[in-house]
Amino acid sequence: xxxxxxxxxxxxxxxxxxxxxxxxxxxxAPLRITDIDGKTHExxxxxxxxxxxxxxxxxxxxxxxxxxxxxxxxxxxxSKKGVAIFLVHTDRDTDTKAARAHAKEYKLSAPLVLxxxxxxVRRAGAVITPEAAVFDAKGHLVxxxxxxxxxADYGKKRFNxxxxxxxETLDALLAGKSLVKRTxxxxxxxxxxxNDKKDNK
Amino acid sequence: xxxxxxxxxxRVRLVLACFAALQSGATAAAKAKPTFTEDVAPxxxxxxxxxxxxxxxxxxxxxxxxxxxxxARLIAKVTQKRFMPPWLPVEGHGKxxxxxxxxxxxxxxxxxxxxxxxxxxxxxxxxxxxxFAGGWLLGEPDMIVKMPKAFTVPADGxxxxxxxxxxxxxxxxxxxxxxxxxxxxxxxFHHVIIRxxxxxxxxxxxGDGGTPGFSGMRSIGRQSGSRRRGGDNEVFSGSLRGLxxxxxxxxxxxxxxxxxxxxxxxxxxxLNSHFHxxxxxxxxxxxxxxxxxxxxxxxxxxxxxxxxxxxxxxxIDIPPGENDYEVTSKFTTPVDIExxxxxxxxxxxxxTAKAYATLPDGLVEPLFYIDDWDFNWQGDYIYEKSIRLPAxxxxxxxxxxDNSAENPFNPFSxxxxxxxxxxxxxxxxxxxxxxxxxxxxxxDEFNAAVRQQVxxxxxxxxxxxxxxxxxxxxxxxxxxxxxxxxxxxxxxxQRRD
Numbered sequence: 001x002x003x004x005x006x007x008x009x010x011x012x013x014x015x016x017x018x019x020x021x022x023x024x025x026x027x028x029a030p031l032r033i034t035d036i037d038g039k040t041h042e043x044x045x046x047x048x049x050x051x052x053x054x055x056x057x058x059x060x061x062x063x064x065x066x067x068x069x070x071x072x073x074x075x076x077x078x079s080k081k082g083v084a085i086f087l088v089h090t091d092r093d094t095d096t097k098a099a100r101a102h103a104k105e106y107k108l109s110a111p112l113v114l115x116x117x118x119x120x121v122r123r124a125g126a127v128i129t130p131e132a133a134v135f136d137a138k139g140h141l142v143x144x145x146x147x148x149x150x151x152a153d154y155g156k157k158r159f160n161x162x163x164x165x166x167x168e169t170l171d172a173l174l175a176g177k178s179l180v181k182r183t184x185x186x187x188x189x190x191x192x193x194x195n196d197k198k199d200n201k
Numbered sequence: 202x203x204x205x206x207x208x209x210x211x212r213v214r215l216v217l218a219c220f221a222a223l224q225s226g227a228t229a230a231a232k233a234k235p236t237f238t239e240d241v242a243p244x245x246x247x248x249x250x251x252x253x254x255x256x257x258x259x260x261x262x263x264x265x266x267x268x269x270x271x272x273a274r275l276i277a278k279v280t281q282k283r284f285m286p287p288w289l290p291v292e293g294h295g296k297x298x299x300x301x302x303x304x305x306x307x308x309x310x311x312x313x314x315x316x317x318x319x320x321x322x323x324x325x326x327x328x329x330x331x332x333f334a335g336g337w338l339l340g341e342p343d344m345i346v347k348m349p350k351a352f353t354v355p356a357d358g359x360x361x362x363x364x365x366x367x368x369x370x371x372x373x374x375x376x377x378x379x380x381x382x383x384x385x386x387x388x389x390f391h392h393v394i395i396r397x398x399x400x401x402x403x404x405x406x407x408g409d410g411g412t413p414g415f416s417g418m419r420s421i422g423r424q425s426g427s428r429r430r431g432g433d434n435e436v437f438s439g440s441l442r443g444l445x446x447x448x449x450x451x452x453x454x455x456x457x458x459x460x461x462x463x464x465x466x467x468x469x470x471x472l473n474s475h476f477h478x479x480x481x482x483x484x485x486x487x488x489x490x491x492x493x494x495x496x497x498x499x500x501x502x503x504x505x506x507x508x509x510x511x512x513x514x515x516x517i518d519i520p521p522g523e524n525d526y527e528v529t530s531k532f533t534t535p536v537d538i539e540x541x542x543x544x545x546x547x548x549x550x551x552x553t554a555k556a557y558a559t560l561p562d563g564l565v566e567p568l569f570y571i572d573d574w575d576f577n578w579q580g581d582y583i584y585e586k587s588i589r590l591p592a593x594x595x596x597x598x599x600x601x602x603d604n605s606a607e608n609p610f611n612p613f614s615x616x617x618x619x620x621x622x623x624x625x626x627x628x629x630x631x632x633x634x635x636x637x638x639x640x641x642x643x644x645d646e647f648n649a650a651v652r653q654q655v656x657x658x659x660x661x662x663x664x665x666x667x668x669x670x671x672x673x674x675x676x677x678x679x680x681x682x683x684x685x686x687x688x689x690x691x692x693x694x695q696r697r698d
Contacts, residue, residue: 060260060261061260062260062388062479062480065479065480065481066478066479066480067480068356068480068481069356069357069480070357105481106356106480106481107356107481152609153282153284153609154278154279154282154284154285155284155287155575155577156609156610157360157477157609158609158610159359159360159549159609159610159611159612159613159614160611160612160613160614162614189272189275190272190274190275190278192271192272192274194270194271194273194319
């Protein structure tokens with residue numbers, strides 16, 4: 001009897017411990033994103049959006065810019081299928097005007113977001129640009145990392161891209177699969193946290 | 202590759218790294234807590250700002266504290282990996298001009314600065330930011346030539362390797378002592394080899410299909426004109442690879458000792474250019490400034506290669522999956538010579554290039570070594586001091602290739618058999634020396650030896666082909682079992698840092 005109660009207690013504790021990391025953190029608000037036009041999106045509120053993608057970018061990062069055509073292709077293909085995609089500028093020196101000019105120069109089509117206080121960066125746990133974060137329809141982070149494996153390392157651009165992790169993640173979500181969080185290491189430029197307020201770090 | 206071997210390899214590397222650190226006299230160890238003005242700025246201003254400033258090819262400007270602080274983590278990372286500053290030749294294998302390699306101390310300073318929070322330091326300690334002359338770095342050129350039409354580099358897709366012909370219409374022979382390359386689209390233009398074509402074929406091929414330029418390196422060895430005239434010209438002028446190469450960040454130089462490369466009357470210039478798409482469409486119309494010597498140089502520059510003729514007669518035939526395919530060759534000089542410059546040429550799956558000289562007294566002198574070849578950073582190097590090799594010295598050259606799927610630069614997925622060829626997805630392989638005979642009177646003998654090397658190599662290849670099943674391998678080429686981890690394994694290791 002005692003033993004059984006202990007076992008159930010242990011099981012309950014274990015469940016709690018195991019489930020803990022995936023529970024929303026205190027104060028973890030639903031995904032709310034304000035773009036550079038001042039429009040606030042709550043993409044998951046309607047229940048129609050199947051996934052949300054944040055791609056963290058840096059205006060003068062060459063690796064980030066090399067991905068511009070692919071980011072636009074992904075935006076055009078997947079926004080039709082119920083995926084909300086945002087390009088998130090992480091640099092405090094990129095203002096609305098600079099972000100717009102950059103999007104025009106590189107023919108970027110997805111909505112732009114300025115994340116000067118790095119709220120979205122921290123929410124996704126991003127450290128690199130370009131780095132993609134995918135949230136499922138419940139708002140859980142299911143993928144963070146490279147868009148694909150075009151770069152094997154700094155200066156080591158593959159002749160042939162052989163993995164397309166961002167597309168693969170989205171295809172799996174759209175196919176109704178339930179995913180557990182997966183991360184890959186992105187190659188690119190580090191996000192500058194040196195000016196963040198201490199409590200934000 | 203087993204894990205054990207990998208670990209062993211890494212240990213060896215570590216030991217070597219420590220040894221190198223000791224050797225380079227790292228006595229004044231880097232400070233544990235460096236500051237920008239005292240420690241970091243001198244490194245950045247000297248080694249980085251030349252390219253990392255407005256209007257240059259490199260991203261980011263490094264003019265002041267906030268510029269550098271913002272990128273501190275990236276700087277620490279890419280310098281540790283020796284991706285930056287870009288400098289492929291390994292220390293201790295020939296002292297070269299304009300070396301951009303960072304010392305162990307400098308690397309540690311940049312790393313420690315990031316790790317300790319990037320202190321600014323006393324304002325009055327900051328060195329004067331460098332000033333860069335506008336305009337041509339070597340002064341006003343004697344002749345400025347430009348691609349007749351701009352080539353459009355698309356926003357996206359694989360790298361582009363393309364040749365462009367610039368018709369010259371010069372009526373008398375010129376002697377080129379130096380050149381400066383000015384790309385119009387600096388973000389996408391990565392490197393160029395400037396060749397000379399006397400056949401007229403390159404300009405004929407240019408523009409096929411309505412797009413400026415043509416694919417491949419058709420101008421190699423097409424300098425028959427100089428051969429016909431013979432006498433005072435180098436025997437195989439193709440060995441000099443035209444006027445030389447230049448990669449982003451390279452410093453233009455006038456050749457030492459009054460030397461110059463011949464640009465014969467009626468010849469055309471061919472640019473073998475390499476582009477990286479940048480994410481947006483760009484137009485490239487390269488301008489080249491040429492600097493002429495006043496007169497024909499008193500000493501004649503000769504090119505020789507190991508293996509000769511870009512590896513075309515060494516039977517390069519690399520099976521798919523082979524990650525350590527090796528080609529070796531040698532050249533023995535019959536006369537005293539001085540080595541002036543060096544470079545290497547391979548394509549995407551090239552892995553290493555190494556050359557050393559064995560002097561008649563048995564002394565071995567390392568001449569050149571690239572331990573991690575990168576097609577992107579092909580430079581032409583000039584020795585800080587010319588290297589004198591007495592008659593009877595043998596120069597040994599070895600190039601290796603990685604045709605495995607783990608090599609990210611492999612143009613084929615899955616890997617395919619790759620042989621010698623003119624296209625960038627074929628392979629070439631040689632270490633290219635420029636040299637002069639110590640006594641100009643020995644020129645013919647030197648030339649004859651260069652010619653003989655080509656004949657000997659051709660004969661060896663023919664012998665090998667006529668008896669393919671022969672157990673005895675020719676001494677100059679053999680395949681070995683893998684002895685180093687493929688590129689992918691090293692990257693996995695690096696990722697853990």
